[in-house]
Amino acid sequence: EDKVVQSPLSLVVHEGDTVTLNCSYEVTNFRSLLWYKQEKKAPTFLFMLTSSGIEKKSGRLSSILDKKELSSILNITATQTGDSAIYLCAVDSNYKLTFGKGTLLTVNP
Amino acid sequence: DVKVTQSSRYLVKRTGEKVFLECVQDMDHENMFWYRQDPGLGLRLIYFSYDVKMKEKGDIPEGYSVSREKKERFSLILESASTNQTSMYLCASTGGETYEQYFGPGTRLTVT
Numbered sequence: 507e508d509k510v511v512q513s514p515l516s517l518v519v520h521e522g523d524t525v526t527l528n529c530s531y532e533v534t535n536f537r538s539l540l541w542y543k544q545e546k547k548a549p550t551f552l553f554m555l556t557s558s559g560i561e562k563k564s565g566r567l568s569s570i571l572d573k574k575e576l577s578s579i580l581n582i583t584a585t586q587t588g589d590s591a592i593y594l595c596a597v598d599s600n601y602k603l604t605f606g607k608g609t610l611l612t613v614n615p
Numbered sequence: 616d617v618k619v620t621q622s623s624r625y626l627v628k629r630t631g632e633k634v635f636l637e638c639v640q641d642m643d644h645e646n647m648f649w650y651r652q653d654p655g656l657g658l659r660l661i662y663f664s665y666d667v668k669m670k671e672k673g674d675i676p677e678g679y680s681v682s683r684e685k686k687e688r689f690s691l692i693l694e695s696a697s698t699n700q701t702s703m704y705l706c707a708s709t710g711g712e713t714y715e716q717y718f719g720p721g722t723r724l725t726v727t
Contacts, residue, residue, distance in 0.1 A: 540715065548705055548718035549658075594658065596716075602673070603648070603716060607657035 508533040512606035529595030530577040542594040619719040634693040644710030647689035651702040696726045
């Protein structure tokens with residue numbers, strides 16, 4: 507059975523802090539790992555990672571995949587209150603996504 | 616932009632009722648998915664479909680069925696709704712070479 511584990515489950519930081527969210531997986535036939543941000547609606551896509559060691563970056567967010575360690579991290583630098591959300595990690599195995607339970611990030615002013 | 620729409624944002628049904636949740640995508644995607652999302656459990660796959668009239672069970676198909684008569688439409692059916700099916704239901708689609716899933720806005724279903 508495919509498995510995706512995220513840590514921590516929740517995190518509270520102050521504006522300006524840097525955070526690192528973790529995702530580890532055990533799946534058959536890995537195709538890609540995806541990160542989503544979910545506020546009070548449906549998840550929105552952040553990154554898709556398929557190759558180890560190549561960092562994807564978008565503004566203050568970045569992510570990298572380590573296929574040897576079967577894990578990925580999502581970094582957010584200089585956090586803002588608008589970054590408060592649930593961050594979801596999902597792994598595509600045979601075109602089917604398995605999601606982790608998410609990390610609830612709260613950024614306080 | 617890909618657009619995935621769901622028929623209702625909020626729905627309240629009684630135990631034992633038959634419930635239909637509709638999802639439509641406008642990007643000619645082959646693959647469509649139904650998930651439910653519950654606090655502490657994350658997103659869980661109920662059913663998915665690779666093509667018209669094709670369906671595959673996900674991780675939690677019990678109590679649900681699906682229908683895909685047209686490529687753009689994927690319906691989730693609760694034959695006899697129960698209170699433990701109270702949840703947020705999310706539809707998604709994907710197609711072509713990308714694995715990115717596009718989500719609908721969700722339907723919050725309450726079964727009383």
